[in-house]
Amino acid sequence: MGKVLRFFVILLFLMAAAAVWLEYTLFQRRVERKTSVQTLEKAVMDIAQTLTAPKEPYIEAIDQKISQNGLMNSATMGTQLRVLETLADNRYEQLFTTKDDLKKTQDELSKTQAELAQTKQDLDTARKEIASLNERITQKETELAGLQQKIGAIETQMAELNRTIEDRKAQIAKIEAEKTEINDENQRLEVELARYLNDPNIVKQMPKGLSGKIVVVNPDWNFVVLDIGTQEGLVNNAYMLVHRADQLIGRVRITNAQAHMAIADIQNDWVSAPLQEGDRVLY
């Protein structure tokens, strides 16, 4: 009986020592676990705050929060972690969208840069062309100035020539007037001469447009009497046309021209109607 009791007592001491050792180990584990859990809780809260916090000017705040009490309870910890995961998903989605936009923007930027490079090249080309054109313009302006000087000189010469032409025209007009006067005088003198010489060849020198009227018709002796004579320029042997209104009806030859009257023979070959007093004669 004593041996059995002794065995149990020894076993009891051994078990107590083992219990103390196990308790010591568990204490260390609990401390470590507690520290780990606190660290994790703080990390989760920090991550949640970071995820929900805004960052001006691009990132907006998310109105969703993690409950620290819920995080410390194993029954609600999962829900809080799900909230954290949702926050992370939202931010990840925003990041994805932003990356996508960034990619598009970079593509557009590359395209725009290429267009800009092309535009710069075109601009350089255009500037060179402008410089070349400016040089040509300057050259042309110089040539134009020279031509304008020449034009000015030519215009001056033209003005002088015009004045000369005007002078010449005036002289010509004066000469023409003198010529007309001389011709008229010559014609008058020829008529006078024909009157004195009774030259039938100079009859044609009668004044153009000389007209008169038949005042008497004698069909028996085949002559008429006119109301114009030598004072009006009529000469002997001249032929005058006879008309009635717009109709030509015959021709007469002056046989005896007096001062203000004349006798003319009727040219029967020309007569298309009997002549009457009042018919007009025209040279």
Place this chain on the structure above:
Amino acid sequence: MFFIRLMGILVVLATLCFGGQITLQVLELKSYEAPPSVWPPK
């Protein structure tokens, strides 16, 4: 004689209690090595 029997019974009971405590402590120690997972939540 009675006192010795009583002591024996107490020792046996104490041994059983220590044994239970040690068992529980070992189970707890084991649980630290593979803690129950709460993630993902259902």
